[in-house]
Amino acid sequence: MVHYLHREQSIPAPVEKVWAYFCDPRNLNALTPPNMNFEILQGGDAAMYEGQIIEYRVEFLRGVRSLWLTEIAHVREGAYFVDEQRMGPYRFWYHEHFFEQEPGATRMMDQVTYAIPFGMLGDLLNAVWISRRLENIFNYRMQKIIELFGGNK
Numbered sequence: 001m002v003h004y005l006h007r008e009q010s011i012p013a014p015v016e017k018v019w020a021y022f023c024d025p026r027n028l029n030a031l032t033p034p035n036m037n038f039e040i041l042q043g044g045d046a047a048m049y050e051g052q053i054i055e056y057r058v059e060f061l062r063g064v065r066s067l068w069l070t071e072i073a074h075v076r077e078g079a080y081f082v083d084e085q086r087m088g089p090y091r092f093w094y095h096e097h098f099f100e101q102e103p104g105a106t107r108m109m110d111q112v113t114y115a116i117p118f119g120m121l122g123d124l125l126n127a128v129w130i131s132r133r134l135e136n137i138f139n140y141r142m143q144k145i146i147e148l149f150g151g152n153k
Contacts, residue, residue: 001123002092003131005112007138012151015101018108019078021148022097023048030148032058033140037065050075053086060089060133091115091122105151110138 011018021027025044032038036058043054052072059065068088075081078099085093092115100107116122116130 001126002113002115003126005110005114005131005134005138007110007142009108009142009145010102010151011106011108011145011149012104013106013149015078015099015106018106018149019099022081022099022108025052025054028056031141031144033137035062036060036137041067048072048075048081054083091117108145 024047025040028040028044029038038059039057041055041057043052044056046052050072053069054072055067055069057065058068066089069086070083070088070093071086073082073084080096080098082097083093083095092113094113096109096111096113098107098109098111100109112134114134116126118125
């Protein structure tokens, strides 16, 4: 089964400033909850570009670290980018990031389409744990963006 997560946030900064922040893979660490022990291993030392492969390690379960390999599959400067999992904990991961200039702010939207391995067991795990874990990760990120740029949700 395919699952979805959608988030929107208004950021009181011009789209160029917001885009510049999100184009730097090194900023992923600041946007990831500390208990995930996020670590970029390779590919995160250049500004984002189409075809970029980023390899990182992340802890989804306490004490269990997973390798995650993503590709920046699509980029339209200042408007959107897409990261796709090439190897990692999900059966499928497609994360779209959209940025739109609004009066006095940037509207940032995330659309995550994902699937869990293990068939019906994976869907059960998503219902009781994974979807809430993703919600918490994105809640943390929204709060960090408020701290960095001001504003609210």
